[in-house]
Amino acid sequence: MNMKIFAVALVIFWLTGCAAFYGSEKQYTEGDWYGITGSHEVAKIKTDKLAFAKLETTPVKTEVKNGVIQGYEGLVANLSSYNRYNFKITGPETKSFLLSPGERAKDYLIPGNYLCTFHQGGNQVGSWSFKVGPQQSTFMNEKYHWYVYTDR
Numbered sequence: 001m002n003m004k005i006f007a008v009a010l011v012i013f014w015l016t017g018c019a020a021f022y023g024s025e026k027q028y029t030e031g032d033w034y035g036i037t038g039s040h041e042v043a044k045i046k047t048d049k050l051a052f053a054k055l056e057t058t059p060v061k062t063e064v065k066n067g068v069i070q071g072y073e074g075l076v077a078n079l080s081s082y083n084r085y086n087f088k089i090t091g092p093e094t095k096s097f098l099l100s101p102g103e104r105a106k107d108y109l110i111p112g113n114y115l116c117t118f119h120q121g122g123n124q125v126g127s128w129s130f131k132v133g134p135q136q137s138t139f140m141n142e143k144y145h146w147y148v149y150t151d152r
Contacts, residue, residue: 072111072132073107074146074147075140075148075149076105076147078100079149080150084101085119086099087148089114091112091132092114093110093112095107109132111133112132113131114131114146120152125150130148
């Protein structure tokens with residue numbers, strides 16, 4: 001009999017990881033430890049809520065034409081002092097930019113994963129993969145949702 005109880009307890013500990021379980025965020029906060037959600041899941045939910053709240057307060061730079069959002073603002077920059085480059089962007093949208101040394105272009109892309117290839121004189125000389133979404137990064141002292149550049 002004791003061996004059966006030990007085996008059942010061992011299986012329960014193995015499945016639960018010996019962690020307290022919580023059914024809601026309130027139970028987690030108050031330390032009331034029953035339910036079906038582990039403490040790490042509730043902590044992850046709290047972290048996700050904070051991240052979404054922070055994203056909602058961040059100003060989003062988009063362009064609207066004829067009532068349709070054109071995408072998130074970004075920058076394509078040729079930081080080279082001597083070379084002219086053709087930037088070919090592929091992903092949910094496909095775009096191309098031919099930029100002279102020091103030239104920059106702002107544009108809008110819909111969310112998704114992209115690949116930018118850099119071409120000089122018909123030859124590919126580099127590539128950069130990036131993601132377009134509501135998150136912003138600072139580049140050249142300005143905030144953008146995405147950016148690509150070369151300084152070769």
